[in-house]
Amino acid sequence: MRNKMRFLNVLLLAIIFTIIVGCSSDSSSSENRTNNSSNGNTSGENNKGESGEVVELSFWDMSWGPSEYITAAEEIVDQFNREHPDINVTYQSTPWANWYQTFTTAIASGTAPDISTGAGFQAFQFYGQDAILPIDDVIEEWEAEGKLDDFYPGTIEAMQYDGHYLALPWGLDTRVYWYRKDLFEDAGVEVPTNWEEFREAANQLTDGDGQYGLAIEGGANNGVHTLFTLIFNNGGGIFTEDGHVELVNNELNQEAIQFLADLQADGSINPASPGMGQDDALNSFGQGNAALYLGTPGTRGEFPEITDEVGILPALESPNGNKGTVMWVNNIMLYKQTEHPEEAKTFLKWWSENQLPLWTEGNSNQLPARVSFSEEPYFQEDQDYKFVYDEYIPNAFTTSTYFNGSFPELNEIEGDGVLQSLAQQILSGKDVMSSMEEAEGGLQEIMGE
Incomplete structure (x- = not known):
């Protein structure tokens, strides 16, 4: 009887030890997952959805240059995805042919992208259809941080309508x-x-x-x-x-x-x-x-x-x-249909600050709306671009x-x-x-x- 009781006590201690170790392992795994989710996330935010899955975003970008442009844009998106393991952006190059029908059909069918570039007044037109998500909080944040000073005068103001900011400028045409x-x-x-x-x-x-x-x-x-x-x-x-x-x-x-x-x-x-x-x-x-x-x-x-x-x-x-x-101030906008507005804004801000290769590698047919980009050697050493920036802009x-x-x-x-x-x-x-x-x-x- 005594041996039986000793066996039961040992068994009970083993079970308790297993439970303790299991809780400790779960806690350690949870901490590791949290650290991994923010590793490389320049926004400092945990961008996983409520389910803990990677957030999927769709980005439709118009054809703003030759084939090199699409390659450069895809590489920038890939860089974002590497730096933000909890967000995965899918890039789609959208042709200008029938562009209006493409977007209106997507909006009507509930399949609009999370974010897109587009025609100069596209955000304003689709805002009237209750399809565009204003970015007042992004503008307020960047104004407080002094980041709006990097945009050419008047370009941020050109994004205003109905008391809201509807998009971020990126290109000058x-x-x-x-x-x-x-x-x-x-x-x-x-x-x-x-x-x-x-x-x-x-x-x-x-x-x-x-x-x-x-x-x-x-x-x-x-x-x-x-x-x-x-x-x-x-x-x-x-x-x-x-x-x-x-x-x-x-x-x-x-x-x-x-x-x-x-x-x-x-x-x-x-x-x-x-x-x-x-x-x-x-x-x-x-x-x-x-x-x-x-x-x-x-x-x-x-x-x-x-x-x-x-x-x-x-x-x-x-x-x-x-x-x-x-x-014309071409811009990038968010759509109300997005299920992940905060993650879409994270990408919006990152894209705006990291899109210089669209010109230096992609030969975009616009000029950058950012002053810091225009001061790069790519523009300052090009006789045409520098002349336009100095004389016309x-x-x-x-x-x-x-x-x-x-x-x-x-x-x-x-x-x-x-x-x-x-x-x-x-x-x-x-x-x-x-x-x-x-x-x-x-x-x-x-x-x-």
């Missing part, structure tokens, strides 16, 4: 005037620095034998971009500070559009411009049939055979002494100028055809005031005025 150095030299024409000299140069470089001073894609967006460039160059704008349409009653707008009409009346613009497609004017410039072309900062790359024969004009001075051009204005912020109707204004029709009418020699009045009516209808 602006327009600059390119010229054919060889044609200017052959004609003995000096590089223009103001409107008067520009008009004179365009006239002198029109030879009546198929060569024109200027070609404009009136049948595509380039015609609208030309209107915006001249309006902002002259200090005008199509909106008042409170967001109302003011196209006709602004004398600066009248003067700008009249200048375009004068170029047309001089015969300095290719008469085929009203119907030119997206590549027509660009090809005309490349073939030497146009001496001037309104393009992007990367237009030189379109002409590898004549790269030494093209250059960028200085920012032109208008008759009243203003300089300026148009600029300080005088670049968004299409909502002078309204402080953006709004959903801007997407429709640029895509509806009202301003495209105005550009085509001016390029066709129609009366300036009646054309402007017609366009103003269309803009007011879009704005519900």
